[in-house]
Amino acid sequence: KQEVTQIPAALSVPEGENLVLNCSFTDSAIYNLQWFRQDPGKGLTSLLLIQSSQREQTSGRLNASLDKSSGRSTLYIAASQPGDSATYLCAVREYNFNKFYFGSGTKLNVKP
Amino acid sequence: DVKVTQSSRYLVKRTGEKVFLECVQDMDHENMFWYRQDPGLGLRLIYFSYDVKMKEKGDIPEGYSVSREKKERFSLILESASTNQTSMYLCASSSQGVYGYTFGSGTRLTVV
Numbered sequence: 001k002q003e004v005t006q007i008p009a010a011l012s013v014p015e016g017e018n019l020v021l022n023c024s025f026t027d028s029a030i031y032n033l034q035w036f037r038q039d040p041g042k043g044l045t046s047l048l049l050i051q052s053s054q055r056e057q058t059s060g061r062l063n064a065s066l067d068k069s070s071g072r073s074t075l076y077i078a079a080s081q082p083g084d085s086a087t088y089l090c091a092v093r094e095y096n097f098n099k100f101y102f103g104s105g106t107k108l109n110v111k112p
Numbered sequence: 113d114v115k116v117t118q119s120s121r122y123l124v125k126r127t128g129e130k131v132f133l134e135c136v137q138d139m140d141h142e143n144m145f146w147y148r149q150d151p152g153l154g155l156r157l158i159y160f161s162y163d164v165k166m167k168e169k170g171d172i173p174e175g176y177s178v179s180r181e182k183k184e185r186f187s188l189i190l191e192s193a194s195t196n197q198t199s200m201y202l203c204a205s206s207s208q209g210v211y212g213y214t215f216g217s218g219t220r221l222t223v224v
Contacts, residue, residue, distance in 0.1 A: 031209070032211075032212060034212040034213060036213075036215070041218070041220065042217060042218060043118075043202055043215040043216050043217040043218040044202065044204075044213075044215040045215070046212055046213065046214065046215075049211075049212040089155075091213065093212075099145065099157060099160055100213055102154060102155045103154075104154040105154065
């Protein structure tokens with residue numbers, strides 16, 4: 001069964017810092033990998049979707065990379081802001097099933 | 113924008129009540145999912161459906177049932193609510209193939 005791990009579980013950084021969140025998965029036979037943001041008490045908002053044939057995706061200050069062979073993805077956040085404070089989750093979608101496997105998330109706190 | 117709408121943001125029910133959580137999506141997605149999210153346990157899949165009237169058990173189906181009579185609507189049913197079903201419930205939808213998930217804003221259910 002696919003297992004998705006996110007490290008670190010929590011991260012606190014000063015405003016303006018560049019940071020990297022990590023996601024690893026055990027089975028490289030995936031359709032795609034998706035990064036989400038979740039604010040307290042809210043649903044999940046999709047940030048970036050990387051297909052298995054892609055190496056990276058960018059949206060504004062966010063850049064996600066995918067190394068399928070090593071089972072890793074990173075989410076890079078440039079020039080962090082207090083409004084980036086949230087929990088970030090990654091999820092992978094396997095070829096054979098229609099369901100996604102989620103990591104447990106990284107809780108990010110950006111201090112003003 | 114794809115929208116997944118959950119009918120209630122907050123719900124308080126009594127033990128033993130039958131509870132219906134409704135989810136509607138507007139993008140003709142084939143797949144729909146129900147998750148619950150609890151602190152320290154992450155997202156856990158309850159049920160999913162890949163077509164009208166079709167359903168598959170997820171990782172924690174006990175105490176729950178689902179209904180999908182129309183493509184756009186997926187209902188989660190708690191036959192006899194119990195206090196251990198107090199949780200955040202999240203609905204999601206996706207197309208077949210290489211697309212990602214879209215989540216609703218969640219329903220915070222409290223069973224007293």
